[in-house]
Amino acid sequence: MxxxxxxxxxxxxxxxxxxxxxxxxxxxxxxxxxxxxxxxxxxxxxxxxxxxxxxxxxxxxxxxxxxxxxxxxxxxxxxxLPRRTAFTRSDPWSGAEEVVAANVDTVLVVTVPGRDFSPRRLERYLAAAHESGATPVVLVNKADLDPGSPAVEAARAAAPGVPVHFLSAKTGEGLAQLDPYLARGQTVALLGSSGVGKSTLANRLAGADLATGDVRADERGRHTTSRRQLVVLPRGGLLLDTPGLRELQLSGADLGEAFPEIAELASQCRFRDCSHSHEPGCAVLAAVENGVLPRERHESYLKLAAELAELGERRRRAAW
Ligand SMILES: Nc1nc2c(ncn2[C@@H]2O[C@H](COP(=O)(O)OP(=O)(O)OP(=O)(O)O)[C@@H](O)[C@H]2O)c(=O)[nH]1
Ligand SMILES: [Mg+2]
Ligand SMILES: [Zn+2]
Known part of the structure; x- marks a missing residue:
């Protein structure tokens, strides 16, 4: 090697x-x-x-x-050695920043169609992925269960400018879409909720046996992968499988990149430091009123922005 x-x-x-x-x-x-x-x-x-x-x-x-x-x-x-990129989250208990994956080139945010699909959760992952410095990509897995799923379009709407691929780790359908991310020496990390198929995908690409929900499910069939693991793929490229995060607590986030349309509208707000929540002359609020910007997208933005503000406040207090 x-x-x-x-x-x-x-x-x-x-x-x-x-x-x-x-x-x-x-x-x-x-x-x-x-x-x-x-x-x-x-x-x-x-x-x-x-x-x-x-x-x-x-x-x-x-x-x-x-x-x-x-x-x-x-x-x-x-x-x-200093990291090129770092995907972080804050520990739900202590608030301390934890590096989930270091020096990753591409963050593959894995989600599934159906009842478990949540564009809001996807936006949260994408905000953290953009912040990490790595390039985010969305995978809608389990295409075999729901080939015509509207989740793919919904994922595209929640991830402007981010490639969205529809595939099945189980059947192997659509897997070739991952080739560009897995060139020799390239590192990709699989992130997403428990049960979306990260390890199944990793097994398929690695031709190896990492823990999956089929093999060693606990009583609820969840959180099968218990630790992070970086494997060198026989085809070249490196793959980092991670246990599903129950809830991704942001430790920092690039909202401008995750919400590019809001960042663009913001340049037309009357106030430079507009929070887009109540200010007069707010171009973002106007876009929501006119139906140009989906209400859920705006609400999601405000929720993440509030969370980041609260985190900043907590850190300032801790620094004292
Ligand atoms: N039908 C179908 N089932 C899949 C697919 N990918 C994974 N599964 C199933 O989904 C379940 C969970 O898969 P895992 O690969 O363990 O999920 P994970 O994301 O690694 O979960 P954690 O390790 O708990 O975070 C298993 O029963 C898999 O067989 C797929 O493309 N299609
Ligand atoms: Mg797993
Ligand atoms: Zn505004």
């Missing part, structure tokens, strides 16, 4: 430069478990143990500086 096949590139080449020649190796974090980390490097897998001096633990997808332990398949993680 070469470093390039693991997603290495000029950014990391540059940030690793100070460590070169010191007997240290670059490695990518593939798994995270109680005892430590699973690392992948040019010379194969190793167990990684964080050095006591690390400020913060790495996340799956991170590139780290590893000091190999002689005669053991083990290495001490001495540093985490």
């Amino acid at each position: 070469t470093l390039d096949e693991l997603g290495w590139g000029p950014h990391f080449e540059a940030t690793f430069a100070p460590f070169r020649g010191l007997g240290l190796l670059p490695a990518r974090v593939a798994t995270q478990h109680r005892g430590g980390f699973g690392l992948l490097g040019a010379d194969g897998p190793r167990a990684g143990v964080p050095a006591g001096t690390l400020d913060a633990l790495p996340a799956v997808g991170d590139w780290v500086v590893a000091a190999p332990v002689p005669d053991e398949d083990k290495a001490v993680i001495e540093a985490v």
Whole structure:
């Protein structure tokens, strides 16, 4: 395995430069478990143990500086290289920011047609995906269950400017649409609610056996995947499967990118700092009144904006 096949590139080449020649190796974090980390490097897998001096633990997808332990398949993680992208959420209990996936090129937000389809949840994921720095793509999975589903059009409406693909992880139909995202050294992460088929899709692409709802369902058949895992696909590309997030708490979000039509309207609001909730001369409110902007879309925007404002307030208070 070469470093390039693991997603290495000029950014990391540059940030690793100070460590070169010191007997240290670059490695990518593939798994995270109680005892430590699973690392992948040019010379194969190793167990990684964080050095006591690390400020913060790495996340799956991170590139780290590893000091190999002689005669053991083990290495001490001495540093985490700066991330190119990071998908984060805030812990529902502590409010602390958690990196769910690092150095991802494409975030595949997976959803399903039918009763479980929620454009509002999709908007939340997309706001976080845009914020991560990775390119978001929407997958509407389980096409075999509902081939003519209106969910595809609804997903397009909730995701302006974002590619939406309709496919079936079960039958393999439509899977070729993922080829452009899975070139050699490209990292994609699967994100979405529990049960949408992330692991089924990962298994199909990896030809391997990651946990799916069929194999090891708990009593409610949910949250089958219990940890994040980065796998190198035989066809090239790297895939990061994640457990379904019960509810994605934003830790930051790029609403301008997730709601481009609102960002454009906002430039015509009377006040520069318009919140688009009550102000006179608000172009966004006018667009809702005229039926140009769907009401649900505006409400979704306001809800996410309020959540972000509250988060900012909480962080300011914590910083004091
Ligand atoms: N009909 C149909 N069923 C599917 C498809 N993809 C996945 N499933 C089924 O959906 C269930 C859940 O699939 P998983 O792959 O475990 O879902 P997941 O998103 O990984 O779920 P978590 O790991 O809990 O987050 C399983 O019973 C799969 O067989 C599909 O394209 N069509
Ligand atoms: Mg899973
Ligand atoms: Zn406004």
